[in-house]
Amino acid sequence: MRRQRRRPSRPIPVVAALQDWLAREGRAALETLDRLIDSPLGTLMTVGAIAIALALPATLFVALQNIERLGGSWDQSAAVSLFLAEDVTDEEAAEMASLIGARADIAQVELISKEAGLAEFREYSGLGAALDHLSENPLPAVLSIHPAPEIRTRAQTQALLAALEALPGADFARLDTQWAQRFHAIVALLRTVSLLIGCVLGLTVLLVVGNTIRLEIENRRGEVQIMDLVGATRGFIRRPFLYSGAWYGLLGGIGAWLMVGAAVLWLQEPVGHLADLYHTQFDLSGLDLRASAALLAAGVLMGTLGSWIAVGRHLSHVEPD
Amino acid sequence: MIKFDHVSKRYPERGEAIKDLSLDLAAGEMAFLTGHSGAGKSTLLRLIGLLERPTRGQVIVNGRNLASLPQRKIPFHRRQVGMIFQDHRLLTDRTVFDNVALPLVAMGMRRREIAKRVRASLDQVGLLRLERVLPSALSGGEQQRVGIARAVVARPPVILADEPTGNLDPELSREIFQLFERFHQVGVSLLIATHDLDLVASMGHRTLRLHQGRLVADSGNW
Numbered sequence: 001m002r003r004q005r006r007r008p009s010r011p012i013p014v015v016a017a018l019q020d021w022l023a024r025e026g027r028a029a030l031e032t033l034d035r036l037i038d039s040p041l042g043t044l045m046t047v048g049a050i051a052i053a054l055a056l057p058a059t060l061f062v063a064l065q066n067i068e069r070l071g072g073s074w075d076q077s078a079a080v081s082l083f084l085a086e087d088v089t090d091e092e093a094a095e096m097a098s099l100i101g102a103r104a105d106i107a108q109v110e111l112i113s114k115e116a117g118l119a120e121f122r123e124y125s126g127l128g129a130a131l132d133h134l135s136e137n138p139l140p141a142v143l144s145i146h147p148a149p150e151i152r153t154r155a156q157t158q159a160l161l162a163a164l165e166a167l168p169g170a171d172f173a174r175l176d177t178q179w180a181q182r183f184h185a186i187v188a189l190l191r192t193v194s195l196l197i198g199c200v201l202g203l204t205v206l207l208v209v210g211n212t213i214r215l216e217i218e219n220r221r222g223e224v225q226i227m228d229l230v231g232a233t234r235g236f237i238r239r240p241f242l243y244s245g246a247w248y249g250l251l252g253g254i255g256a257w258l259m260v261g262a263a264v265l266w267l268q269e270p271v272g273h274l275a276d277l278y279h280t281q282f283d284l285s286g287l288d289l290r291a292s293a294a295l296l297a298a299g300v301l302m303g304t305l306g307s308w309i310a311v312g313r314h315l316s317h318v319e320p321d
Numbered sequence: 322m323i324k325f326d327h328v329s330k331r332y333p334e335r336g337e338a339i340k341d342l343s344l345d346l347a348a349g350e351m352a353f354l355t356g357h358s359g360a361g362k363s364t365l366l367r368l369i370g371l372l373e374r375p376t377r378g379q380v381i382v383n384g385r386n387l388a389s390l391p392q393r394k395i396p397f398h399r400r401q402v403g404m405i406f407q408d409h410r411l412l413t414d415r416t417v418f419d420n421v422a423l424p425l426v427a428m429g430m431r432r433r434e435i436a437k438r439v440r441a442s443l444d445q446v447g448l449l450r451l452e453r454v455l456p457s458a459l460s461g462g463e464q465q466r467v468g469i470a471r472a473v474v475a476r477p478p479v480i481l482a483d484e485p486t487g488n489l490d491p492e493l494s495r496e497i498f499q500l501f502e503r504f505h506q507v508g509v510s511l512l513i514a515t516h517d518l519d520l521v522a523s524m525g526h527r528t529l530r531l532h533q534g535r536l537v538a539d540s541g542n543w
């Protein structure tokens with residue numbers, strides 16, 4: 001019956017060969033999976049070790065992503081320094097401060113008067129007494145303004161800056177970005193560190209898979225020998241071991257994905273609570289589709305590579321020298 | 322079908338196991354290989370199956386000079402040569418069916434075709450009813466017949482047997498030899514190493530006698 005159904009596709013040899021190949025590979029892959037399931041304890045231990053090794057860098061990745069997102073939202077709510085025109089008196093400045101402070105899009109305003117600014121400058125610049133010889137205070141008054149938490153996007157911030165600059169008596173407004181730059185530098189450092197950790201743990205996956213496959217080869221030495229005697233090619237003999245490695249990697253990747261997902265779920269509430277205390281809102285994000293696919297692909301790749309190395313080193317064939 | 326041309330095989334630690342040996346086995350011929358222990362019978366068979374390479378001389382199987390066969394072509398050569406061992410070399414954790422199917426699986430044959438061929442082969446050795454059994458549940462004679470079914474399942478033109486009846490009583494040995502006789506009748510070339518001289522004599526086939534790696538007698542009874 002099956003033969004009759006197959007007939008129509010027979011005339012194209014390439015298609016038929018491809019079908020055969022797919023069927024063979026699929027069968028080999030499933031048979032290998034069967035074997036892994038047949039020894040659940042050993043499989044679970046290997047998969048668990050791989051899952052942990054993959055979960056650590058994945059967690060770091062998620063943490064970094066969230067920190068960056070958090071940094072992004074802070075970026076937008078960074079303090080604004082509004083420099084006032086020189087002819088604005090301290091009284092007028094105070095009036096402006098209370099006016100601005102009353103706006104809905106402003107959380108807090110602090111006035112740094114001309115004198116206070118000079119005193120601060122004297123202290124930090126180290127010029128000290130030299131400044132006493134100035135006949136006039138050259139510094140403008142400054143309003144240090146914290147926007148309301150609703151001001152999150154760059155566009156909103158830009159609009160706010162423009163609105164503030166348009167006020168009578170205002171000279172220009174500037175976003176305080178120094179701390180944000182530090183923040184980004186730290187994030188970049190963390191990213192490098194986590195890349196390093198990812199590499200080390202990737203190596204761990206290679207070793208774990210390699211060792212497991214080595215034992216598998218050891219256990220099946222008799223079978224390998226007989227396959228050799230009956231005319232199996234090297235590729236044929238290697239194939240199940242490579243599939244084993246790929247399966248370990250894939251299952252480990254799935255395990256890691258579940259671990260990260262569980263951790264994100266677990267932390268969702270405490271993080272939300274913490275954000276509440278800071279009067280902001282923040283949803284912890286997990287692995288998106290692309291990152292998830294990358295995680296699984298990394299697992300499969302490492303698993304296959306690990307078994308490939310083990311097979312190359314430990315699979316000896318019955319061959320004349 | 323099998324031709325040895327001044328072949329020598331030296332094992333570094335044991336000296337020459339085969340010394341300047343020449344022989345010619347025609348296609349479809351059945352021959353016995355005798356000689357005391359250590360005479361080089363197994364070594365000679367291993368040279369044909371390319372489990373070893375000769376130190377000197379050439380081995381030609383089915384018109385192909387094995388010396389010029391690259392490593393990656395060896396599996397395809399072994400598919401032309403069915404090998405049977407005294408200790409059967411069966412996989413103990415696979416059923417009789419799966420054991421016999423191994424050469425066909427290795428060739429990448431389709432499942433349906435495999436089932437057909439395996440059953441035909443098991444039928445030939447009279448074990449069809451035991452296909453689902455593990456080898457450990459079989460007697461020595463039955464295990465050897467599984468080994469034979471595996472060697473012939475891919476229908477190789479050459480069959481080599483290394484003391485296939487070494488552990489069997491005379492009655493079972495005779496049955497096994499009769500099985501070989503049947504393969505001979507359908508045109509397969511067979512070379513059988515054995516100590517069973519009475520049986521060899523009673524069957525009246527060509528007999529090659531080895532002594533210390535040399536061919537010392539060739540009863541060209543063909």
Ligand SMILES: Nc1ncnc2c1ncn2[C@@H]1O[C@H](COP(=O)(O)OP(=O)(O)OP(=O)(O)O)[C@@H](O)[C@H]1O
Nearest residue numbers: 332334335338356357358359360361362363364365
């Ligand atoms: N792998 C090997 N390494 C070293 N020496 C070997 C090896 N195989 C066989 N020999 C030596 O080669 C000689 C021939 O051995 P071979 O196994 O061919 O004899 P045989 O005729 O099959 O003997 P038996 O009847 O006992 O099986 C012996 O001296 C043996 O010790």
Ligand SMILES: [Mg+2]
Nearest residue numbers: 362363364483
């Ligand atoms: Mg021997």
